[in-house]
Amino acid sequence: MSDGTRRDSGVPVSIPDSSIFPLLWVVARKQVVLLLRYPLSTLSRFLTMLIFFLVVFFGGQAVAGPAITDTLDGIIVGFFLFTLAITAYSGLAWNVTREAQWGTLERLFMSPYGFGTVMGVKAAINVCLSFLWGAALLFAMMGISGRWLTFDVVTVVPLAALTVASVIGIGFCFAGLALVYKRLENLFQLVQFGFVPLIAAPVGGLEWLKLFPVAHGSYLTRVAMSDGVRLWELPASELAILTVVSVAYLLAGYYCFVLASRKARREGLLGHY
Numbered sequence: 001m002s003d004g005t006r007r008d009s010g011v012p013v014s015i016p017d018s019s020i021f022p023l024l025w026v027v028a029r030k031q032v033v034l035l036l037r038y039p040l041s042t043l044s045r046f047l048t049m050l051i052f053f054l055v056v057f058f059g060g061q062a063v064a065g066p067a068i069t070d071t072l073d074g075i076i077v078g079f080f081l082f083t084l085a086i087t088a089y090s091g092l093a094w095n096v097t098r099e100a101q102w103g104t105l106e107r108l109f110m111s112p113y114g115f116g117t118v119m120g121v122k123a124a125i126n127v128c129l130s131f132l133w134g135a136a137l138l139f140a141m142m143g144i145s146g147r148w149l150t151f152d153v154v155t156v157v158p159l160a161a162l163t164v165a166s167v168i169g170i171g172f173c174f175a176g177l178a179l180v181y182k183r184l185e186n187l188f189q190l191v192q193f194g195f196v197p198l199i200a201a202p203v204g205g206l207e208w209l210k211l212f213p214v215a216h217g218s219y220l221t222r223v224a225m226s227d228g229v230r231l232w233e234l235p236a237s238e239l240a241i242l243t244v245v246s247v248a249y250l251l252a253g254y255y256c257f258v259l260a261s262r263k264a265r266r267e268g269l270l271g272h273y
Contacts (some may be wrong), residue, residue, distance in 0.1 A: 080235025091126030092171030163217025169253025
């Protein structure tokens with residue numbers, strides 16, 4: 001195999017005579033074009049999450065009164081992380097279905113970068129976009145509620161990125177399932193709602209919950225933003241557990257994706273939808 005050619009396995013390959021930056025540019029440009037081409041869809045996604053927060057916030061005030069202020073920090077951080085998780089997850093799990101509908105899935109497999117590399121770049125771009133969505137929603141929620149949390153970029157971004165890493169692993173896994181089993185939209189939606197209890201999980205009281213995706217990262221992010229704790233002030237053991245668990249889910253999900261992509265190619269399932 002000469003330099004610059006792809007492997008049929010779908011596993012990412014290095015291309016000595018080519019750079020990854022053109023791929024990054026093309027994928028990022030495509031995402032931005034889709035957001036701008038369908039402004040109502042883009043705006044509705046943001047407003048949907050904001051309306052959910054308004055219902056919880058004002059509904060909680062009507063029912064619980066001042067008592068809701070005790071949980072307001074957790075609600076704001078929870079919605080922030082939920083936005084990150086949904087954007088990162090759907091960008092992978094739903095992307096395979098959309099590419100199949102558009103008839104472009106086979107072309108991604110023909111990329112000289114390899115299908116795995118293309119999807120990895122898509123995941124990276126989705127994470128960047130998820131931070132933009134999440135930050136916009138976060139400041140909107142804080143402005144509406146009047147509760148301003150600590151947003152130290154050096155602390156929040158690494159914690160949120162590690163939290164989202166496990167979600168990306170789940171996204172890779174279900175993207176692989178979509179390659180083989182095709183129409184899984186209902187299952188995708190169920191998984192999305194599964195992030196809610198994970199984000200709200202009482203990790204501080206139940207240590208074993210740290211082994212679940214999202215849960216530990218949500219807890220540490222909530223502590224950092226509510227109490228103003230810096231990244232280097234968090235226990236090293238807690239950060240180590242978060243890193244190991246997140247990376248484990250990411251690698252496991254990607255491995256499942258590679259196996260599924262090989263199965264789809266071997267059985268000729270790419271052109272079916």
